[in-house]
Amino acid sequence: MEEVLVKCERLDHFGRGIGRVLGKIIFVPNLFPLEEALVKIVLNKKKYMVGEVIQLIKKSSDRIESNCPYESCGCSLKSIKYEKTLEFKKNKVINILKKYGDLENVVKEIFSSDNIYGYRNKISLKVKGGKLGYFKNGSNELIEINRCAIASKKSNEIIKVLNECDLSKACEIIIKDFGEVMIIINGDMNIELLKPFSDSIYMNDKLVYGKENVIAHLGDLKFYVSKDSFFQVNMNIALKLYNKVLEYLDSGDNVLDLYCGTGTISLFLSKYFDRVIGIEINEEAVRCANLNKKLNHISNAEFICGDASKKIHHLKFQADSIVVDPPRSGLTSDGINDILKINPKKLVYVSCDPMTLARDLKLLKSNYEVKEVTLFDMFPWTYHVESVVLCIKK
Ligand SMILES: C[S@@+](CC[C@H](N)C(=O)[O-])C[C@H]1O[C@@H](n2cnc3c(N)ncnc32)[C@H](O)[C@@H]1O
CATH class of the missing domain: 2.40.50.1070 (OB fold (Dihydrolipoamide Acetyltransferase, E2P))
Structure with a gap:
């Protein structure tokens, strides 16, 4: 395959360097802004190319010697200073929310992970x-x-x-x-x-x-983790994130926790609220959520198994606030309509994908003002970032 000289202009949302050669855009992993490298073209499409660095010619002052010797298994930002990875993630969310959600000046800060290595459970x-x-x-x-x-x-x-x-x-x-x-x-x-x-x-x-x-163990709570159920991968950041969810809500309310997994957010919140109901589609996770409720001697939380946007209709419960933490695909249009119908005074949206988050916030915007977005570095050295959004009824 052909070799070309590439100057990196900026990073794309996946942390790949973007350059321009032969009249096309080229994406090059492990090439950072202002760096230059000799690059092998590994994919040549009509509108873009993908390359691999053969030799770095001009090095960024932000480049570091990573303590991981492997390339391309997921930590695409492992060779730049940690602070720069946080800056990248913050700018990425700002840009995505602006471009796809028509939202500006809402991203507040990014919380770093106390452990930047050895953090994955x-x-x-x-x-x-x-x-x-x-x-x-x-x-x-x-x-x-x-x-x-x-x-x-x-x-x-x-x-x-x-x-x-x-x-x-x-x-x-x-x-x-x-x-x-x-x-x-x-x-x-x-x-x-x-x-x-x-x-x-x-x-x-x-x-x-x-x-x-x-x-x-998370804070002063204990949780059963089963073979198949979801659990946040970085305990230190999970605790910071749950505290932010708590800070965004008004205590004393009835809370609905949609996509509740093993009930971590519900049980974390239960101490501060009158009643919490969690809805989750995975039977095994709901079984764990109920075990977790007993394990922590909590009586004001309930868990319902099923599709959030179907189960929500049968609830005899007026939620003052709703917390949602959906998978990467985000909320369904039914889910959004359900939230609009329930009409809670506050909605806290926890998201692991800024693109689907931006899409959903745009749809919620008619009834909800996006007050503030806080970011959490749940996955250091990768391009991923977790967002927590406070939406207030207009
Ligand atoms: C990102 S996890 C959130 C887990 C939990 N909030 C936590 O912090 O551990 C998303 C959860 O949504 C569940 N889920 C996916 N689709 C769903 C649906 N249609 N209705 C309810 N839950 C769903 C998944 O099984 C998964 O447990």
Whole structure:
């Protein structure tokens, strides 16, 4: 493939450098603003190209020596100063909200993560041809690893052990480390060496060692984490984020927590509100939410299993405030209409995707003023960012 000289003008939303060559835009991972590099063109489309750095010619003063030796498994910003990654994320949300949501001057601040390495409580490792690693971004090409800078210390110990095991019949290994450790194996392998490092091991959906759920601690609350249920990956940021949700609401109200997962936000809020109802589609997560309620001796929270926008119609509950924390796809148009019908005085929107957030806020704008957006660096060194938005009824 052809080699070209590229000067990086800025970063795109995925943290890739953008340059211009041969009359087209070129996207180059791991190339930062004002840097110049000799680049191999790896994809040449009608309107754009994608390249790979062969040799860096001009280096940015923001470039750092990353403590991760691997390329392209997800931490696309690992080689620039941490403060610059925060600046990138803040500007990205500002630009997206302006372009797709017609919103200006609403983004307030970005909260950094106290731990910028070893912060992840969950990693999903792939196995190919008996080798362990991550898939290269957007492909199923394996990058073999023997450590991961953003995974917890215990997860890294387990990676070392896994690399000593025969993995020829395994295809995926998920490690969840909340102090107590759960290992989830898809495929087959001998688990004897893993037992000293884990509290729970599942193989092909069957519990083969230890207990069914592990326990996570967040603030003064405890949560059961099951094999399939969602839990925020960075505990330090999750706590800061939940505190911001709390700060945005008025205490004493009835709160509806849509897309509530294992009930973390509901149970966190329950201490400060009269009544909290959480709705979640995943049965297993709702089972955990109810267990979590008991575990923490909470009586003013209830959990309903089902599609948020269907269950919402049968509620005999006037929510003063609604919290939503949907998946990346955001709210459905039914979901938005439901919120408008319930007409809460406050809506707090927790989002992991600024694009769907901007789209949804634009639709809510007729009835709600977007008062403030606070950002949280849940995933340091990646291009991802979590937003919490306070919307107030007009
Ligand atoms: C980003 S997670 C939020 C979890 C929770 N708020 C927390 O902080 O742990 C999104 C959740 O939405 C749930 N979900 C997805 N589609 C849904 C739907 N249509 N109705 C209700 N819940 C849904 C997923 O199962 C997942 O648990």
